[in-house]
Amino acid sequence: MIRTLIAVLSLASSISTQGSAVVLQYHHVDEGTPAITSITPTDFAAHLQHLDDENFSILPLDQITDTLKSGLELPGTAIAITFDDAYISIYTKAYPLLKSRNFPFTIFVTTNLVGSSKSYLDWQQLAEMADNGALVANHTKSHLHLLRSEPGKSDEEREQRIGEEISGAQLEIEKHLGKSPRLFAYPYGEYNQDILALVANLGYTGFGQQSGAMGADSNFLALPRFPLAGNYSELASFKTKVRTLPMPIRPTSIESLLEPGNLRPELVLSFTEGKWRTGELTCYGPGGKMDIEALDTTTFRVLPLEDVPVGRSRYNCTMPSSEQGRYYWYSQPWIRKKDDGSWYPEP
Numbered sequence: 001m002i003r004t005l006i007a008v009l010s011l012a013s014s015i016s017t018q019g020s021a022v023v024l025q026y027h028h029v030d031e032g033t034p035a036i037t038s039i040t041p042t043d044f045a046a047h048l049q050h051l052d053d054e055n056f057s058i059l060p061l062d063q064i065t066d067t068l069k070s071g072l073e074l075p076g077t078a079i080a081i082t083f084d085d086a087y088i089s090i091y092t093k094a095y096p097l098l099k100s101r102n103f104p105f106t107i108f109v110t111t112n113l114v115g116s117s118k119s120y121l122d123w124q125q126l127a128e129m130a131d132n133g134a135l136v137a138n139h140t141k142s143h144l145h146l147l148r149s150e151p152g153k154s155d156e157e158r159e160q161r162i163g164e165e166i167s168g169a170q171l172e173i174e175k176h177l178g179k180s181p182r183l184f185a186y187p188y189g190e191y192n193q194d195i196l197a198l199v200a201n202l203g204y205t206g207f208g209q210q211s212g213a214m215g216a217d218s219n220f221l222a223l224p225r226f227p228l229a230g231n232y233s234e235l236a237s238f239k240t241k242v243r244t245l246p247m248p249i250r251p252t253s254i255e256s257l258l259e260p261g262n263l264r265p266e267l268v269l270s271f272t273e274g275k276w277r278t279g280e281l282t283c284y285g286p287g288g289k290m291d292i293e294a295l296d297t298t299t300f301r302v303l304p305l306e307d308v309p310v311g312r313s314r315y316n317c318t319m320p321s322s323e324q325g326r327y328y329w330y331s332q333p334w335i336r337k338k339d340d341g342s343w344y345p346e347p
């Protein structure tokens with residue numbers, strides 16, 4: 001009986017989208033806060049209205065990751081709403097809109113900032129939201145740059161510091177709220193393979209800030225989210241993003257941090273078995289639309305027209321699916337230090 005049920009479930013998944021989800025990433029929902037991390041309450045309300053109008057399934061983030069990890073099916077339009085850093089406007093502006101629609105959401109909190117000033121949430125506000133559909137998850141204690149921490153120290157010392165930042169934040173959340181899902185968002189979306197291994201050892205699911213949809217084959221240590229702030233919060237593109245599907249490629253594990261001699265890194269996308277419209281694969285990177293070279297029928301090399309700029313940037317690739325208006329989306333983040341080897345300032 002169970003075997004039959006599993007067979008039916010997997011048949012269903014191969015016909016549909018195989019189960020995927022889109023995670024939205026917000027910071028401030030406010031006017032007057034920095035545009036690069038803000039969406040206005042009016043625009044945020046328009047996002048929620050669209051999700052409501054189109055009957056998207058707004059699910060708790062841990063339910064989405066648990067379902068995908070266990071190979072079970074998600075609704076075709078699963079969405080999770082997340083906020084980073086614990087800004088006050090989550091409570092004053094976003095929460096009333098979310099609560100009125102019964103939309104669950106996740107707040108990745110930097111625990112040292114909680115209650116530190118009027119700009120940030122306090123534990124009482126977090127507790128109230130946790131009682132009404134919010135998950136409060138881990139964004140380190142001090143919002144440190146994980147790639148920059150402990151310069152000059154040994155790998156062991158660096159790893160210990162990062163471990164303390166993550167475990168300490170988790171303890172703090174659990175102390176105040178009693179529980180916290182083991183979900184972790186990398187500050188600034190920064191990680192490398194060593195940091196991913198540490199996060200895996202600590203037992204967390206990890207989230208970056210590269211755009212794209214997630215599916216059962218995604219890397220659960222570096223899951224994508226769509227950052228929705230400033231120019232990226234605009235409704236027309238939001239409507240496309242929330243309908244995206246995970247690019248059907250074999251998992252890649254490329255370091256984001258570029259070596260000085262490699263400023264035009266190539267991206268090789270290796271597609272899984274299937275009838276994909278690879279002829280319509282399109283990628284954008286520094287300098288615009290990127291060159292795509294077919295290495296064979298399922299493998300494509302993507303090359304930028306210009307050097308990757310200093311700071312954080314991405315290559316974004318899309319390909320139409322068989323469903324009208326739904327695109328597969330994959331994003332590769334890059335981090336380039338200044339030419340003298342020093343770190344760029346955060347904007």
Ligand SMILES: [Zn+2]
Pocket residue numbers: 084085139143186187188
């Ligand atoms: Zn953050």
